[in-house]
Amino acid sequence: MKAIFKIEEYLPKTTQIVVRFARLHAPEPIEKYHAVAVDYSRLDCYDSESFVKSLMREVGNYQVKKYEDKESIINESETISGKLDLSSLVGRTIECKVENDRKEILKMRRVEL
Amino acid sequence: MTIKAAGNPLEFSEIEAEFGAQSPRSLGAYRHSQTVNGLTFNGIDTGIPSGSNDEIKFSDFYGKSLNIVVDCFSNPSTDEFRVNAKSKYINNDIVIINPTTVSKKQNGAKITIRVNKKFGSNKNSVNHCALRTGTWSNPAALIVDLGSNAKVYGAGGNGGEGADGVGANNVGENGDKGGDGSSGLGIQHQGTVINFRSGAIIRRGYGGGGGGGGGRETSKVDRRAGGGGGGGGAGFPIGLGGVGGKPQGGTNKEAAKGSGGSNATETTGGTGGNGGDNQDQAFGGKGGDGGQNGKLAEPGDNSSIENQTNKEPPDNYSSVAGARGINGAAIRKTSNSISFSFGINNGTAEGSTTAIGVA
Numbered sequence: 001m002k003a004i005f006k007i008e009e010y011l012p013k014t015t016q017i018v019v020r021f022a023r024l025h026a027p028e029p030i031e032k033y034h035a036v037a038v039d040y041s042r043l044d045c046y047d048s049e050s051f052v053k054s055l056m057r058e059v060g061n062y063q064v065k066k067y068e069d070k071e072s073i074i075n076e077s078e079t080i081s082g083k084l085d086l087s088s089l090v091g092r093t094i095e096c097k098v099e100n101d102r103k104e105i106l107k108m109r110r111v112e113l
Numbered sequence: 114m115t116i117k118a119a120g121n122p123l124e125f126s127e128i129e130a131e132f133g134a135q136s137p138r139s140l141g142a143y144r145h146s147q148t149v150n151g152l153t154f155n156g157i158d159t160g161i162p163s164g165s166n167d168e169i170k171f172s173d174f175y176g177k178s179l180n181i182v183v184d185c186f187s188n189p190s191t192d193e194f195r196v197n198a199k200s201k202y203i204n205n206d207i208v209i210i211n212p213t214t215v216s217k218k219q220n221g222a223k224i225t226i227r228v229n230k231k232f233g234s235n236k237n238s239v240n241h242c243a244l245r246t247g248t249w250s251n252p253a254a255l256i257v258d259l260g261s262n263a264k265v266y267g268a269g270g271n272g273g274e275g276a277d278g279v280g281a282n283n284v285g286e287n288g289d290k291g292g293d294g295s296s297g298l299g300i301q302h303q304g305t306v307i308n309f310r311s312g313a314i315i316r317r318g319y320g321g322g323g324g325g326g327g328g329r330e331t332s333k334v335d336r337r338a339g340g341g342g343g344g345g346g347a348g349f350p351i352g353l354g355g356v357g358g359k360p361q362g363g364t365n366k367e368a369a370k371g372s373g374g375s376n377a378t379e380t381t382g383g384t385g386g387n388g389g390d391n392q393d394q395a396f397g398g399k400g401g402d403g404g405q406n407g408k409l410a411e412p413g414d415n416s417s418i419e420n421q422t423n424k425e426p427p428d429n430y431s432s433v434a435g436a437r438g439i440n441g442a443a444i445r446k447t448s449n450s451i452s453f454s455f456g457i458n459n460g461t462a463e464g465s466t467t468a469i470g471v472a
Contacts, residue, residue: 009378
């Protein structure tokens with residue numbers, strides 16, 4: 001997921017910036033998302049790259065995830081578990097996770113040591 | 114005392130009793146116009162002629178009152194906090210609408226509290242107001258006149274402190290509640306009229322974020338992590354960020370402190386600090402963000418513990434995160450027996466205008 005941020009105010013006297021965050025693919029303009037005040041003296045301001053990374057690590061990641069969780073769900077869905085019956089899934093909307101890593105579920109028999 | 118109503122003959126001494134003796138002693142000496150901080154009084158009271166060539170007669174004075182302006186506008190570059198307008202009256206921070214120097218009085222007078230600068234509250238209670246009317250003894254009218262530069266702001270609540278990890282018996286060391294915001298204008302006099310002019314702002318203070326919960330994981334060694342501090346709530350004065358929690362026991366505790374929350378600005382809440390991380394095993398909860406217009410302060414998060422299900426007894430714990438602070442109000446009144454109205458309502462109010470309790 002990619003994110004965007006927009007600095008609304010720069011307040012050097014109090015070492016603060018007022019920033020808005022959103023997902024790059026957010027359904028609303030970034031101005032629709034709440035701004036937050038951030039103390040930039042706690043961020044890594046060595047260069048642009050380090051600033052962006054620390055801003056996202058300290059504040060942005062949480063804000064973006066929070067908005068994503070709050071956005072309205074258009075598609076009603078359900079979860080499934082246990083024995084698979086593909087025919088029973090036809091026409092149903094199933095909830096699942098998007099994962100980037102190569103972790104997989106390895107089902108195995110229980111081994112008593 | 115207000116001059117009697119029409120119906121009975123009026124004596125000149127009754128006019129002098131209300132508006133003071135003038136020199137020369139003539140009815141024409143009461144033709145008067147005066148501007149105070151941009152607020153013009155055309156007439157020593159409403160309806161009494163003010164121009165030097167205007168006809169003036171005894172009947173113009175029936176039901177009229179002395180006008181007194183309470184000064185909540187001087188030294189506009191110096192902000193004031195927790196002001197009681199009645200105290201300003203007592204301290205003679207007033208202007209009397211009159212061509213000469215006369216004595217002040219409450220009974221029967223029209224009192225205008227002229228506000229045209231910035232006032233802030235404090236953080237001690239939601240009931241605490243930046244500016245309150247005070248209680249008055251039978252004035253003919255009490256008017257709060259907010260000019261275009263009036264800014265009457267509640268204070269932002271401070272962020273709650275993050276939890277200091279988890280207590281030795283897996284209880285306690287909880288995150289603190291965020292501080293409550295306070296309030297703008299307090300009405301303590303029945304029948305007060307508010308002239309809320311364009312450009313004037315009355316704004317509540319917003320609550321601070323709650324402190325994050327602490328975490329603990331004990332599968333191999335005792336690892337604890339502090340919660341993040343809550344962000345400050347928007348207001349004037351601003352809400353300060355809460356400090357991060359510091360584990361009071363276990364290993365690696367120095368490195369597992371929670372981060373402090375950020376301070377707010379007057380209009381924007383501060384962010385909550387992140388929870389501490391003890392060797393990727395124990396995690397503190399994030400502090401909640403401070404509140405601002407359109408956004409409530411957030412409670413702190415619980416620890417996002419490494420969840421090992423079905424472990425008995427469990428080896429991971431979270432202490433309780435702090436609740437969010439609540440918002441103050443734009444306008445409060447002492448009780449339900451107090452009512453007020455708007456003569457002009459063109460300003461900007463942010464927050465409730467019906468809250469009860471003024472201090």
